[in-house]
Amino acid sequence: MDLDPRSLSTEQRYKIMNGLVVPRPVAFVSTQDPSGALNIAPFSFFNVASVDPMVLVICPLTRPDGTEKDTLRNARPEAEGGLGEFVVNAAVERYLEQMSAAAEDLPHGESEFALTGLTPAPSQVVRPPRLAESPLAFECRTLDVRPLAKGRPMSGTLILGEVVHVYLEDGLTDDALRVKHDAYDVLGRMGGLTYCRTTDLFDFPRGRAALTTPRPFPKK
Numbered sequence: 001m002d003l004d005p006r007s008l009s010t011e012q013r014y015k016i017m018n019g020l021v022v023p024r025p026v027a028f029v030s031t032q033d034p035s036g037a038l039n040i041a042p043f044s045f046f047n048v049a050s051v052d053p054m055v056l057v058i059c060p061l062t063r064p065d066g067t068e069k070d071t072l073r074n075a076r077p078e079a080e081g082g083l084g085e086f087v088v089n090a091a092v093e094r095y096l097e098q099m100s101a102a103a104e105d106l107p108h109g110e111s112e113f114a115l116t117g118l119t120p121a122p123s124q125v126v127r128p129p130r131l132a133e134s135p136l137a138f139e140c141r142t143l144d145v146r147p148l149a150k151g152r153p154m155s156g157t158l159i160l161g162e163v164v165h166v167y168l169e170d171g172l173t174d175d176a177l178r179v180k181h182d183a184y185d186v187l188g189r190m191g192g193l194t195y196c197r198t199t200d201l202f203d204f205p206r207g208r209a210a211l212t213t214p215r216p217f218p219k220k
């Protein structure tokens with residue numbers, strides 16, 4: 001099948017983008033509005049954008065009614081009505097239920113912390129709290145907000161955040177900062193309501209050596 005994006009409905013585009021670019025990590029993003037109201041919501045349009053400087057990117061979609069999600073409003077620079085700061089927490093198995101519940105579309109100012117019973121903990125550098133239950137938190141200062149089609153329903157807005165502080169739970173890495181995978185029960189998003197667990201890991205070399213290394217599982 002060949003598809004021309006121009007002939008696809010918004011729903012079809014969503015199915016393709018959300019269902020095929022997988023598995024995706026999930027940023028569980030805590031923010032605060034200028035009046036102090038707390039917010040936390042999951043975003044799987046999320047990735048690393050740069051190592052030096054350390055920059056993360058999250059992409060809230062404009063709601064079907066054309067309005068902005070609270071995370072975007074709150075992460076906007078102060079001159080644009082936000083706080084210019086946000087915290088990326090991990091999406092891990094231990095609070096799967098609460099992470100998914102936090103995707104509830106609450107009215108602006110109503111907190112998903114209250115809805116889910118999750119606990120805000122003070123951040124070190126930025127004003128929005130980190131999630132106390134999260135094994136990691138990247139405190140971010142908003143570098144840039146870049147709408148891809150301002151106001152269009154289901155269009156994305158890139159929020160680039162420079163990491164200004166990192167919190168890591170004891171035991172998540174060894175002393176050399178190598179992640180202990182068995183201690184990090186991180187989830188992946190597969191689109192729709194489907195997730196994957198990171199319980200089936202394997203090591204494999206890269207470069208030429210990959211061509212002569214037997215795979216550690218049978219070929220399909």
Ligand SMILES: Cc1cc2nc3c(=O)[nH]c(=O)nc-3n(C[C@H](O)[C@H](O)[C@H](O)COP(=O)(O)O)c2cc1C
Pocket residue numbers: 026039040041042043044045046059060061062068069070071072099100102103104105106189
């Ligand atoms: C696992 C998961 C991943 C999500 N990823 C995104 C995303 O990348 N972009 C987006 O706009 N919404 C995403 N959502 C939906 C938002 O979490 C939802 O719209 C939420 O209400 C936004 O909250 P806010 O208005 O407080 O920012 C996701 C939901 C779930 C459960």
